[in-house]
Amino acid sequence: MRLLPLRRTGIGCVHAIDRGMTQPQPFQEIAENLSFLDDWEDRYRYIIELGQGLPKLEDSERNDANKVNGCVSQVWLVSEPRGGDTAPALRIRGESDAMIVQGLVAILLALYSDRPAAEIAETDAIAIFDELGLREHLTAQRSNGLVAMVNRIRGEAKALAA
Template identity: 55%
Template sequence: MATEAFEEIAETFAFLDDWEERYRHVIELGREMPPLDDALKVPATKVKGCASQVWLVPRIEAGRYDFAGESDAMIVNGLIAILHALYAGVPVAEVPGLDAEGELGRLGLQGHLSSQRSNGLRAMVERIRRTAAEAA
C-alpha cells in the first residue's frame, strides 16, 4: 500500500486534465526537494542506467527507509520526489516488496517518459530496493 504522501500525488494527478499539467507538477515536486550536499555526489551514490546524473543516498532510521536524492535534470528531480513520496517512511523490510511499477502506473508516467527516462526510473527503483534489502 502506498504512503499518504504518494496518495496525495496520485490524487493530484487524477485531478489534472492533461499530461502537460502533470509534467509541470512533476517538475514542481522536484523543485521542492532539498538539494543534495555536493559531498554526497560521489560514484558510490550515483545511479547507473540513468541518462542524466542521479545520486541517491539511503537513510535508515528506526527501521524505516528514507533517502535523499538529486539529479541534474528537472524532470528527473521530480521523479526522485515521487519515489521519495512512495518509499519514505516505509519499514525497510517492506521496501523490496513494494509494487513500485503498479503504484507508478497509477500516475500514467510510463506512456509519457522517453525510454531513457523509463530506464532511469527503473534503475532508481532497483537501487532503492537493493539498498533497503541490504539494510534489512
C-alpha cells in the same frame, strides 16, 4: 494486490496499487493531485514542481557511490538506515540534474522514504507509476532510469531487511 481508487478523471480512473504497504500520505496526495490533471503537459509541470521542492544534497553526497547507474541524467540517491533491529526503516534523499527526473525522484521519495525496509522491498513502484500513467509519456531512456532508481532503492531495502 488491492487497487485503491482515488479519483475519476477524463482519462479514466486512477488507482494507487497496494502491494502490501499502506501508501504514505505524501504519496497519496501526489496521486490524488495527478488524478485531477487530464493533460500530460499539466502533469509534466506538476512533476517538475514536485522536484523543485526537494532539498539539495550536500556537494559531498553527489559522489560515485550515491550515483545511480543506468540513468541518462545524473541522479544521486542517499539511503540512511533508521530505527531498530526489529523493523529497520530507510530514509532516502535524492537529487537529479534534470528537472523531470528530479520530479520523479520526489515521487519515489514520497512513496518509499521513512518506510520499513521490508515494505519498501516489497513495493513495486514501477507498477504504481504505470497505474498512474506516469511512464507512458517518458522516453525509453527516462523509463529505464526510473527502473534503475527503483531497483537501487529496493535493493538497499532488501539488504537492510535481511
